[in-house]
Amino acid sequence: MALFDAGLTADEPALLAAKFDLATLTEQAAADRLAPMLRGLVRQPRRSVRTGAVGMGAGGAAGESLADRLAVMSQPDRQRILLDLVRTDAATVLGRRERDAIAPERAFKDLGFDSLTGVELRNRLTATTGLQLPASAVFDHPTPAALADVLVEQLGASPVSVLAELDRLEAALSSTAPDDEVMVQAAKRLQTLATRWASSGSGFEAEEEFDLASASDDELFSFAENELGSS
Structure with a gap:
């Protein structure tokens, strides 16, 4: 009855008498699992930027940036890691425990996002990725999969990572x-890539084309040794 009496004198437009387990809410806040609408009821600890989903499978060293870790991954792995990141953060913002509750192709609006939670998701992704995402990112890219595609594009491989991949290929x-047969096929593919790169306007000038069809065995082995295996 005291709560009803207090409600009569309150300035709030709508009130609800409810009993909460504040200890449980505090535990949920510490685990970053508290529903957004309840966050004003308990004190929440300051949390450092977590790596969470982006750390899975990345194999990066401590202090290494997300972009650095993604740069050495294959395109499918980058896609998977960033989609996991979006789904994990979306689940956290909505107060859900598992990212599996966030379907990649389901619209954010259908999942329960509004303007406030959309901005909160943007802020979490910005803190983790370092990208300057617009406040409307959730609505500009209306599904977790679509938003992850944008992150993949903006965190794409850098020229440094391309050179690193070439170093790995050369070592292999x-x-x-x-x-x-494998040597001839590899030489032909590398020659095709070099020709394509030269025709892309990159400023690279290809050397005189090596004629695979008329080359002798000795010439093929020499080409493979000089172009593929030499450092």
């Missing part, structure tokens, strides 16, 4: 002894 080729 140097440590193997492929048979004649």
Whole structure:
């Protein structure tokens, strides 16, 4: 009855008498699982920027940025890691425990996002990725999968990572002894890539084209050794 009496003198437009377990709410807040509408009821600890989903499978060293970790991953792995990040943060903002509750192709609006929770999700993603995402990111890209695609595009491989991949390829080729057929196929693909790169307007000038069809066995082995395996 005291609560009803207090409600009569309150300035709030709508009131509800309810009993909460504040200890449980505090535990949920510490685990970052508290529903957004209840966050004003308990004191929430300051949380450092977490790596959470982005750390899974990344294999990065401590202090390494998300972009650095993504740069050494394949495109499918980058896509998976960033989609997991979006789904995990979306579940947290909505007060859900598991990212599996967030379907990749379901619209944010259908999941329960509004303007406030949309901005909160944007803020979490900005803190983790370092990207300057607009406040309307959730509504500009209306599903977790679509938003993850944007993150993949903006956190794409840098020129440094491309050179790193070439170093890895060179090391792999140097440590193997492929048979004649594999060597010819590899040489042909690398030649095609070089020609395509030269025609892309990159400023790179390809060397005189190597004629695979008329080359002798000795010339093929020499080409493979010089172009594929030498450092």
